[in-house]
Amino acid sequence: xxxxTQPPSMDCAEGRAANLPCNHSTISGNEYVxxxxxxxxxxxxxxxxxxxxxxxxxxxxxxxxxxRKSSTLILxxxxxxxxxxxYCIVRSPPGGSQGNLIFGKGTKLSVKP
Amino acid sequence: NAGVTQTPKFRVLxxxxxxxxxxxxxxxxxxxxxxxxxxxxxxxxxHYSVGEGTTAKGEVPDGYNVSRxxxxxxxxxxxxxxxxxxxxxxxxSMTSGRMTDTQYFGPGTRLTVL
Numbered sequence: 001x002x003x004x005t006q007p008p009s010m011d012c013a014e015g016r017a018a019n020l021p022c023n024h025s026t027i028s029g030n031e032y033v034x035x036x037x038x039x040x041x042x043x044x045x046x047x048x049x050x051x052x053x054x055x056x057x058x059x060x061x062x063x064x065x066x067x068r069k070s071s072t073l074i075l076x077x078x079x080x081x082x083x084x085x086x087y088c089i090v091r092s093p094p095g096g097s098q099g100n101l102i103f104g105k106g107t108k109l110s111v112k113p
Numbered sequence: 114n115a116g117v118t119q120t121p122k123f124r125v126l127x128x129x130x131x132x133x134x135x136x137x138x139x140x141x142x143x144x145x146x147x148x149x150x151x152x153x154x155x156x157x158x159x160h161y162s163v164g165e166g167t168t169a170k171g172e173v174p175d176g177y178n179v180s181r182x183x184x185x186x187x188x189x190x191x192x193x194x195x196x197x198x199x200x201x202x203x204x205x206s207m208t209s210g211r212m213t214d215t216q217y218f219g220p221g222t223r224l225t226v227l
Contacts, residue, residue, distance in 0.1 A: 044203070104155050105155050
């Protein structure tokens, strides 16, 4: 599975956009980029995923570079409730142990008033 | 729809004791997972199941056993608990293995082994 690199922590002002970067330079053509977040000690929560096109849903936007070696998760108007650890995960297609999620340490996002 | 539930929420064991953690999902999902999370770390996969009656090892399976006798339940057993197994345990389920499927996580079980 491709490895991901994320900054350990970031701060964001409430109401501003939070842009969380992720490097995945060894990603293969059929691997997806997934984002999950974990608020305090709760179970992780799915946010969004994409293959090569930019994606948007009610929670966030995912921007994947054309070479697919990096991506950015955008929370357009961060609130205090968005304070969490955000995990960028590269997921291989299913088959054997493939398709499983491999969590790194993520980025701890602190949204400040 | 309760989603993914875990029992118990908290447990304290002594070294050498055994226990079983129960994960239940009411979404008719095929795939189920058990993870552990140590302080300051990401989740690590212990065991998983791709359907009723099947189980497979994940990244850190030693010291744990699992069973999936019913589609909706996935049990994680510790036969002889060790202090190194002190952790927060999360269960997850997923519709199937398709790339568009996502995992839904339970609230976690906090286990302390003295």
